[in-house]
Structure formats: C-alpha cells, structure tokens
Amino acid sequence: MKKTEKRDLMAPLTELLGIQYPILQGAMAHIARCPLVGAVSEAGGLGIIAAGGLSGTELREQIRKTQQQTKKPFAVNLMLQMPNIAEQVEILIEEDVKIVTTGAGTPKPYMEVLKQARVKVFPVVPSVKLAQKMEQLGADGVIAEGMEAGGHIGETTTMTLLPQVTQAVKIPVIAAGGIGDGRGLAAAFALGAQGIQLGTAFLTAMECPIHENYRQAIIQADVTATTVIRNQAGGALRGLKNALTEAYLEEPTKDVFSLAALKRAADDGEIQQGMVMAGQVAGLLTEVRSAQEIIETIYKEAVAISRNSGIK
Template sequence: METAFTSLVGVAHPIVQTGMGWVAGPRLVSAAAEAGALGILASATMSVDELRAAVREVRSRTRAPFGVNLRADAGDAAERVGVIVEEGVRVASFALAPSRELIARLKGAGVVVVPSVGARRHAEKVAAWGADAVIVQGGEGGGHTGEVATSVLLPQVVDAVDIPVVAAGGFHDGRGLVAALAYGAAGIAMGTRFLLTSDSTVPDAVKARYLAATVRDVTVTTAVDGLPHRMLRSELVDSLERAGRAGALVRAVRHAAGFRRLSGLSWSRMVRDGLAARHGRELSWSQVLLAANTPMLLRASMVEGRTDLGVMAAGQVAGVIEDLPSCAELVARVMAEAQTALDGLGRLRPPGVPPG
C-alpha cells in the first residue's frame, strides 16, 4: 500500500513502530523494519555512545529504513543529531517540537524529519519550520498525552498542514488503518501494539499484565511527573496518588539517584532536564525530579520486570489486545485486515451506481 508517507521514508507499509523508552531497542526496531514498517529507535534512555552502537546494531540486522527518536529539549540533542547524520539514519523523529535550527541541519543532511505533535498549532509550527511529516497523537495514546481524541484531532491536523500526517493513539489493527486513511492520514503509528509482540524485549511477566488489562485498567495520572501520563493502573501509581508531598520527594530523590548512576548525568543536568519537561506548568520539586528520572520508573518495569516499582505506559488499546505475534505477523495481519475493510467499503454504493 503506497501513501505519501511510505514514499517519503521508503517503507513498504504505512505503519510506524513508535520510539518507546527501554522498549524500542535494536531487536524490536529491526524486526519492525524487516516487516516493512518504519521502526523507530528510542534514544532518550541511551547515552550518545549507546545510541551510536544501537544504530549500528539495527543496521547489522536489516537493510530497511529506520528512524531514531530524540528529545528536542535534551541538553545533548545537537550531539545526538550528529550521530544520526554521521550514521546515515533515514528518519529523525521528535517527542517534542524540534527547533528550526535542528530541522534545517537534519534536512540539509538528507534526513527526513518527523516530529510528534498533540495539537493542531504544533503541527502548523513544525510544518512552517520545514518538517517533512508529523505524527499526531490523540488522547488514547500511551505515555504523555493530551485530552483530545484522535478522531477529533486527526482531521484538524490533516486540514491544517500540507505534509503527510501519521495518526497515533488508539490503533492496533487494519480497520484502524483504513479509518485513519479515510480521515486523510498517510499511515498509522502504534506503540503498545508493538510492545506486545514476541520481538519486544519487555519481560514476559510485564507483557502478561498488559494482556490481562481491560480498557478500564488504563488510566491517566499526573502523579508521576505532574503531566498527564496514560499508563496501566498499578501499585506504584496508587501509592504515588496517595503519597503526601514529603513522601513523594523522598521517592523522587531515590529514583533520581538511581537514574543518575545509570545515565552518568550530573544532578544539575537532571534538574535542568526536569525543569525543561515542565512545559510551562507549575510543578513541585518532587515532580521536577520525577520528570527528570521518569525513565527509571519505566526501566523498572520494561527492563527489570518490577511492576511493583515501575510504571507501564499504555495506550487504551492495551485493553483490547490479546496476543503476542511477531512483528512480521502483526504487520501482515494489519495489512490483510485493511484490505478486507477496503474491499467491504468498495461494495457500498448508492442504489443504481454501477461498480468501478
């Protein structure tokens, strides 16, 4: 299925595997790419050297195009862009709007720039700055998310910009792909659905928690870092929501210390990153620290399998996913379902109108 997005990035199918911290590593990204989707490597939880090594590992596993996701507000964003350019990565995606300068540098090197946005005005801004496409996530999406449903946000963005739009938030099958195309999108992006594959390195016990979840088990909370965060309800989420300010600060300092040891970041750098993550909101110091080290809370679950100590970011689709296919099986299934849906729509005609 060829769309403006597949032509832009050079993949076979209009499907994106999103850059999920601690989840979208070389194994998952290369498997998604080999399946004909655009796999995106998550770099926010890697050092610069680890990012370069991960890019090279993906390239050793597949010759298909893939991308790298960056935090635009990271202090070393320019250095990470340098790795993308030097290693010849096809696509750079951003969790927040990148600066005009970063976009220009990437485009000058022939890299396709695809920021993720959660509002029409953000899409208009990055399009004016030269972004090649946008991923627009509605409120159903996992992780940090907004309040507007994909079915409302997506057509707004499609009408506002003249670049390919990829729809995210609430997608897991071929029917969703056809619905997104009907709204004018050029593809879909899926996070939770790719997390729940056999190619994902997330521990089996954690995957089991996702598979057991109902739609009502997926919640939005601000208790983790002060920003709306969609995740599975867990013991930790409950305790964070119950904790007083003093308890939250103690927990935040402890997690921050752990992330500092892993990342090699200084305390001042972590606080600066936490402040940058506020996005103009008033946060307590515990929330600032948590914003800086939320990756540790994700690592506890996604890497160590400690669902009692970590958070599990999840889109609402976690409540309807029931199996763990390989990426190849998933992508083939989505495309087959999409074709079935399109064939069914093709049979819908007003009375008296001949086929064709």
C-alpha cells in the first residue's frame, strides 16, 4: 500500500471529505437538488445531488448550479441501474465532482475510471456482506443504511447493522436510517461510525425544494406514521401511510414505486395520492429549520452528550 493511501485510510471522515461536520445529506431522488445540496455543503456538511432520474444535461446543470452556490465539497449519488449511468459518470468526472455515493447495484464497472479521476466512492450498503465486498472493490467508505430509513430499504435495522459493519470493515462507515438529532449522531459514533447520513430530517429543511404539504406531513407524522410497500421483485419502499399505500395493499400497482408517484407528492403536494417517502424518524421532527440550524444543532447536541456521558 502506498503511503498516501494509508494516510487517507486513517484520516477521520471529515478530513477525508474536506467537510466541517460529519453529517451527510442523503441523496433523495427528484428532491436532493442544488438549493438543498448547496445549503448543506455551505453549512459545513456534505450535500449530495441525487442523479437518479436526471438526464446528462440536467445532471451537469445541477452540478454547475451547486458549484455556483458553494465552493465547498459536495457529492453526486449514482443509482447504478439507471440506463444513462455511463454518461452520468463521464459528466461528473468532467465537472470535477470529487465524491460519489452509489445505490441500487454494484459500482464495480465504474470503479477504475472513478479512481483514476481521484473520485472518492461511498456505496450505500444494507448488509455486512455487501460492505465487505465494497471494501474489497476499493471503496473509500460505506454508508450502512438501516430499514428505518425513508425510500428504498433493506432488511436490517441501523442499531444491528451498524456495529456489525464497523466490526467487519476497516474503511470509514457512515450510519444512515433513523437519525434525526444529536442523540442519533452520538449513538452512531458509539457503534463505530465516523459520520451520519440523514434523508428524512433534511426533508424538513426550509431549503428543501418540496411542496409545503410534503414538509408539513413529515412534521405532523408520529413514529408509526410510515409503512413499507413491497413488490414481487423484492423491492421495499418506506413512506407515509396514506390513501395510495392503503390502495396498494388491496391491489399492488407498479405506480407506487415510480418516480411519478414521488413527484405527485413532492411537486404537486398530493399527500394522499402521491408517494410521500419518509423514514420512521419523522416522528422526531417537529419544526422547519434551515439546513445550517439542523446541522449545527445535531453536532452541538452530540458533543454535549459525549462530554456528559459519565462513561469513564
């Protein structure tokens, strides 16, 4: 192993990513665009553009707009089953994006070209096995996501997945799923993570470009407000219980899993007939704040907890 590689491996996550706080804004298809991404990065976290569903031109535009909004690092999330994935990889390299997170498949076909361009790669993983596989592939870290999360999910909870992943790999692990305040950050660190990724909490950020009905539905939700919709292909999607998810239980349709169903909620504010993707942590989120306030409050709370933990 070369000296520089070793140093990178040992560096805390914040140093590795060039960010101030170990807090990532999870990619959210159709939602995680420049207004939110730029605000999170500007506040010292890591904003992540969701490339899923974007054409090459749209992705380039999102990257350039974010670069205008902030000079700080941000990332692009690649959904690997997208038909234009090869083009998206080319574009993010051309546009000098230096951090990538990946979901829905293996980044193996793109690993070499990303590494050559010195892009750091952080796959999202739902299991220990996949985390180990990603480490072997040369990933710079993994995001271990529990099934409390909003959106597409695996089968294990963050509480059980995280300590098993951090035990199994040497690369940095970021915890995702069910985190909404400083207690969650402190817990993630206690279980061996070096950082956290939040999706649902950033849906409540004032900069998040979603319909106000969507944001308010998250604010009003309690801990039992979400449900998981499953399809025959083994896919599972968590969102708020509503008329659409009730109807799905009676008669499954492909529509619920489509981007169109999410757009109905996110763009048109159709809280009953749209797919309101959100995680179980929604019950903890009771107010609309700026991305900066969310990040700084979480960090301060976590620091206070670790100081006052009483563990000697």
